[in-house]
Amino acid sequence: MSTKKYTVITGASSGIGYETAKVFAARGKNLIIVARRLDRLEALKEEISAIDPDVDVVIRAADLSSNDEAIALYESLKDYPIETWVNNAGRGNRGDITDPELPNTLGMIHLNVDAVAILSSLYVRDYKEVEGAQLINVSSIGGYLVVPGATMYVATKFFVSALTEGIDMEMQKGGYKLRAKVLAPATTATEFVQTANDLDEAVDYSQKYTRFSTAEEMAGFLLELYDGDKTVGEMDFATMKIKLSDPKHPHLC
Numbered sequence: 134m135s136t137k138k139y140t141v142i143t144g145a146s147s148g149i150g151y152e153t154a155k156v157f158a159a160r161g162k163n164l165i166i167v168a169r170r171l172d173r174l175e176a177l178k179e180e181i182s183a184i185d186p187d188v189d190v191v192i193r194a195a196d197l198s199s200n201d202e203a204i205a206l207y208e209s210l211k212d213y214p215i216e217t218w219v220n221n222a223g224r225g226n227r228g229d230i231t232d233p234e235l236p237n238t239l240g241m242i243h244l245n246v247d248a249v250a251i252l253s254s255l256y257v258r259d260y261k262e263v264e265g266a267q268l269i270n271v272s273s274i275g276g277y278l279v280v281p282g283a284t285m286y287v288a289t290k291f292f293v294s295a296l297t298e299g300i301d302m303e304m305q306k307g308g309y310k311l312r313a314k315v316l317a318p319a320t321t322a323t324e325f326v327q328t329a330n331d332l333d334e335a336v337d338y339s340q341k342y343t344r345f346s347t348a349e350e351m352a353g354f355l356l357e358l359y360d361g362d363k364t365v366g367e368m369d370f371a372t373m374k375i376k377l378s379d380p381k382h383p384h385l386c
């Protein structure tokens with residue numbers, strides 16, 4: 134077992150995950166970065182060694198839309214003490230509910246729902262008694278709002294928000310030490326729209342949207358959520374800042 138502690142970030146090869154890895158590295162946190170594109174993860178590792186050469190960066194290539202690969206990823210990390218686990222990997226789907234492209238949509242569900250369910254529950258099982266352990270799941274403002282036109286995507290994010298809020302309530306009720314937190318971004322300039330729509334070209338967010346955050350800003354908001362005591366960090370369109378709050382979904386006490 135390594136004597137160092139690590140922060141796992143899935144979906145670290147671009148966007149919010151890439152920038153989150155950098156802000157955690159700037160805090161001196163050792164990292165385990167996960168995605169499918171190895172070349173991007175290697176570039177990130179190099180960038181991090183320029184930020185702080187003492188930060189240890191472990192790379193894991195995994196396709197998290199495969200349940201087997203998600204489980205194998207978790208098992209491959211059993212020698213690393215993990216102080217924080219960030220389930221950030223996620224994507225939108227092509228088409229809408231009237232014209233479902235099932236293979237594409239099911240791939241999204243496997244990534245946004247199955248992988249988050251698998252990795253959250255294994256991490257909670259093993260770290261619930263560990264002081265300071267945090268599970269941070271990246272949902273969306275669509276995890277709290279039905280958005281016609283993106284019905285299936287937001288349904289996956291309702292799952293992420295409800296799961297994470299429920300875990301945090303169970304942890305507190307059971308007297309466990311682990312905290313579970315939800316980051317709910319709004320529009321953020323990343324590869325998200327390009328990937329969801331399978332576009333060849335990068336999307337220029339400043340042409341397409343009047344209000345959006347940068348991935349760097351969102352990573353800073355994730356760090357605020359990490360540092361705070363609240364369960365939910367939701368992007369507030371009025372201020373374009375993060376609003377920290379207690380669980381938001383209706384619940385039985």
Ligand SMILES: NC(=O)c1ccc[n+]([C@@H]2O[C@H](COP(=O)([O-])OP(=O)(O)OC[C@H]3O[C@@H](n4cnc5c(N)ncnc54)[C@H](OP(=O)(O)O)[C@@H]3O)[C@@H](O)[C@H]2O)c1
Nearest residue numbers: 144146147148149168169170197223273320321323324325
């Ligand atoms: N951007 C937004 O407007 C927005 C708004 C609300 C919520 N979010 C959420 O924010 C999170 C991060 O997205 P982003 O905006 O930063 O998008 P992004 O730039 O497209 O990043 C997505 C990340 O997920 C990884 N990923 C995708 N499919 C994967 C798979 N099958 N297995 C493993 N990793 C996979 C990608 O890496 P590889 O392709 O290398 O595998 C990439 O690192 C997502 O959960 C998204 O739903 C984004």
